[in-house]
Amino acid sequence: MTMPLMKPRKKNPVLRTRQMNLPPWARGRTALGMTAAAAEGRFELQVCQRCQAVQYPPRDACHRCLSSQLRWTAQSGAGELLSETVLHHSNDPFYRERLPWRLGLIRLDVGPTVIAHLHGDVASPSTSTVRVHVGARLDRAGAAVLIGFPPEETEHMADDTMLREMTSDPKFRKILVTDGKTEVGQALVKALVKAGAEIVWVGHAEPWKKLPGLDDIAALTQVTLVPLDLTDGRSVSELAGEIGGKVDIVVNNAEVHRAFGIASRRGTDAAKAEMDINYFGLLRLAQELGPALKARSADGTTHAAAWVNVLSVYALSNYPPHGTFSASKAAAYSLAQCLRAEMRPSGIRVINVFPGPIDDEWNQNLPPPKIAPAALASAIVKALKDGIEDVYPGDVAQEWVERWRENPKVLERELAGGG
Amino acid sequence: MTARRAGRASYEGVAVAVPVTVPYVRYSTHGAHWFVGKAMEALVERSGIAKDAIDGLTVSSFSLAPDTAVGVTQHLGLSPRWLDHIPTGGASGVMALRRAARAVQAGDADVVACVAADANHVESFRQMLGGFSSFARDASYPYGSGGPNSVFAFITAHYMRTFGATREDFGRIAVAQRANALKNPNALFKVPLTLEQYMSARPISDPIHLFDCVMPCAGAEAFLVMSEERARDEGLAHVVVRGAIERHNAYADDPVLVRGGWRVDRDELFAQAGIGPEAIDFVQTYDDYPVVVALQFEDLGFCEKGDGTAFIRAKTLTNDGDFPNNTSGGQLSAGQAGCAGGFLGMTEAIRQLTGEAGERAVKDATLGLVSGFGMVTYDRCLCTGAVILGASS
Numbered sequence: 044m045t046m047p048l049m050k051p052r053k054k055n056p057v058l059r060t061r062q063m064n065l066p067p068w069a070r071g072r073t074a075l076g077m078t079a080a081a082a083e084g085r086f087e088l089q090v091c092q093r094c095q096a097v098q099y100p101p102r103d104a105c106h107r108c109l110s111s112q113l114r115w116t117a118q119s120g121a122g123e124l125l126s127e128t129v130l131h132h133s134n135d136p137f138y139r140e141r142l143p144w145r146l147g148l149i150r151l152d153v154g155p156t157v158i159a160h161l162h163g164d165v166a167s168p169s170t171s172t173v174r175v176h177v178g179a180r181l182d183r184a185g186a187a188v189l190i191g192f193p194p195e196e197t198e199h200m201a202d203d204t205m206l207r208e209m210t211s212d213p214k215f216r217k218i219l220v221t222d223g224k225t226e227v228g229q230a231l232v233k234a235l236v237k238a239g240a241e242i243v244w245v246g247h248a249e250p251w252k253k254l255p256g257l258d259d260i261a262a263l264t265q266v267t268l269v270p271l272d273l274t275d276g277r278s279v280s281e282l283a284g285e286i287g288g289k290v291d292i293v294v295n296n297a298e299v300h301r302a303f304g305i306a307s308r309r310g311t312d313a314a315k316a317e318m319d320i321n322y323f324g325l326l327r328l329a330q331e332l333g334p335a336l337k338a339r340s341a342d343g344t345t346h347a348a349a350w351v352n353v354l355s356v357y358a359l360s361n362y363p364p365h366g367t368f369s370a371s372k373a374a375a376y377s378l379a380q381c382l383r384a385e386m387r388p389s390g391i392r393v394i395n396v397f398p399g400p401i402d403d404e405w406n407q408n409l410p411p412p413k414i415a416p417a418a419l420a421s422a423i424v425k426a427l428k429d430g431i432e433d434v435y436p437g438d439v440a441q442e443w444v445e446r447w448r449e450n451p452k453v454l455e456r457e458l459a460g461g462g
Numbered sequence: 463m464t465a466r467r468a469g470r471a472s473y474e475g476v477a478v479a480v481p482v483t484v485p486y487v488r489y490s491t492h493g494a495h496w497f498v499g500k501a502m503e504a505l506v507e508r509s510g511i512a513k514d515a516i517d518g519l520t521v522s523s524f525s526l527a528p529d530t531a532v533g534v535t536q537h538l539g540l541s542p543r544w545l546d547h548i549p550t551g552g553a554s555g556v557m558a559l560r561r562a563a564r565a566v567q568a569g570d571a572d573v574v575a576c577v578a579a580d581a582n583h584v585e586s587f588r589q590m591l592g593g594f595s596s597f598a599r600d601a602s603y604p605y606g607s608g609g610p611n612s613v614f615a616f617i618t619a620h621y622m623r624t625f626g627a628t629r630e631d632f633g634r635i636a637v638a639q640r641a642n643a644l645k646n647p648n649a650l651f652k653v654p655l656t657l658e659q660y661m662s663a664r665p666i667s668d669p670i671h672l673f674d675c676v677m678p679c680a681g682a683e684a685f686l687v688m689s690e691e692r693a694r695d696e697g698l699a700h701v702v703v704r705g706a707i708e709r710h711n712a713y714a715d716d717p718v719l720v721r722g723g724w725r726v727d728r729d730e731l732f733a734q735a736g737i738g739p740e741a742i743d744f745v746q747t748y749d750d751y752p753v754v755v756a757l758q759f760e761d762l763g764f765c766e767k768g769d770g771t772a773f774i775r776a777k778t779l780t781n782d783g784d785f786p787n788n789t790s791g792g793q794l795s796a797g798q799a800g801c802a803g804g805f806l807g808m809t810e811a812i813r814q815l816t817g818e819a820g821e822r823a824v825k826d827a828t829l830g831l832v833s834g835f836g837m838v839t840y841d842r843c844l845c846t847g848a849v850i851l852g853a854s855s
Contacts, residue, residue: 067599068604069593073600074596100597125717126617128615130612130666131666132667134591135606137606146667158601158602158841168623184604
């Protein structure tokens, strides 16, 4: 059984901070289909639309009937462990630093045999059949890999050393939440503390403004309020100077949200304010804290791990009644893709969260369903724990992304007609 | 899966001669072209056949990129009328011989040089692994296996559990081959190996330990294929091809490798040769890992499936034993020079059957079986092949 992760000792300041060597990240274009699904937490394999054969590794034709009609389809992952090995040697620097490393050869019930990382709680093959549950996760290089899990959850499953390499579990980590004054921010702080975060720094831009809930958050022993104004480069820079060498996860939830399109308001002040936080705020924060995270991405069991952007599903397609807000989130999304590419070589995961309307003040006029701040927070913690990269939390976001994928033009036309 | 029996022409009239080995070195700064060149030079010198009279060429190499056999012709100033590029690793020797033999029989070429050569720089093995195949890139290399070690660890562990084999059984193969290698001046390993040393070696990927693994190195192997008539005219010692088979991606539905493609075609192999397995005087099995040797004993018909280890315990595998296997020391003790590893058994078999094996000669050998196994694209080797060579009467 996996032993619970112990709180790591204080770092010896004399020792060099280890740098990241990524696991092999190259994949062919077809194989990236598995990564695309794993980025959202799904395990998908190619299924032939003609003969229904399920195949792996990914191919460009059906190995049974030669059809090219192959569709990535969600899998249960049920299978049997055929054989296992423990690597004591590897030519790859990532693995050399993490030996011994357990691998399994697993026959999926749907047919294919897969090579997978093997969770420590999976029994060794013996005379009796060893059942496993295969899932796909993004590894430190951001590429999908398969993992053999025990069929039933075990108590300290998340603390498995292999699995912790694939995830950004908040346990014992030091986390910055950029805005503690919103309901979402406060829900995030509570959820992260509950998930075992060691320190949560909570940004508040204007300390003289007393807002409800902030005192409750500040009373938590893990929480430290820090001045942070994302519109002010110096404020961001000062905070980075103070906590940059310690922060393991950044959750950027700061946003300005005004409900307007183009014609309903004169001038650009509100739109500028949105851009200044939602887009330039992210840029300022990434310039100051990005390098700090990258430098500590292999720093022990609680290494720097992730960067979370709370975006909006309106980033995918403009929602005209909240037109300028949508535009600022689209800009932020584009920048977040750039951030992801720049963080990838260090193994820092950039998680983009695309909620539909949140049940807060700025969406007061919108009818339900709206996602509750606590539900959004728990979706973000789950993404950190499960190694998910793109999160569409709640029913509205799920429906939007489905419509957007089906046909972005049809969605645009529907939104222009009022949703 | 059943073999097609009818209609295959025999390999009658084909001679295989002039086994050449460019000495192995652990690392070399030379590229693959250098080793191909050395092999061709030796073929010409030892055969007395002029370079321009060699009108067919096969090249097997993993490290020629961006060149193929085509680039080699210009590099070495050759103008063959028949050319093949056969970079199929452990199966390349058998496959090259089969293709060259047919070219000679059909008159497409008179003298075919079959060359396998690979370079080995300090970094080249690691670099080759990640790009070995698209499936390796997508589905095995990212898991840290660093090559086929973990794939064969799965296969070995599964075989041990299924058939009750032990590490000692596999150790017997490695130890016997080391004894053979000590009589091969070209073998990279020059000191004896005991079963105790084998057992106490460091683990690489359980249950694979150090002496279950071959040592990558640089080097080349080559031979000539021509008609028997031509070989006699040139005064070249030669062997004849009594039978040959190959098979790719056999038993694809087996969830883990327990039987190889030899099994599909072995009856036809022995039928071509007009003999049974008991008539074979020595075998050159492909030995990337000892478990594969056991599989070949079974799938080539020397014993039943699952009895490979009992067979190993019952037989003596050294050159002077009752079942000589890998008389050169094999790749486990001579080294694996890339694709040349797929030729090692072939050149050694030619030497054994033409009286060139020196102190490692198998007494009175007239029939030898050479087996090939190549290309771990994902979870198993895909190419299998075998030939039976006979001494020229």
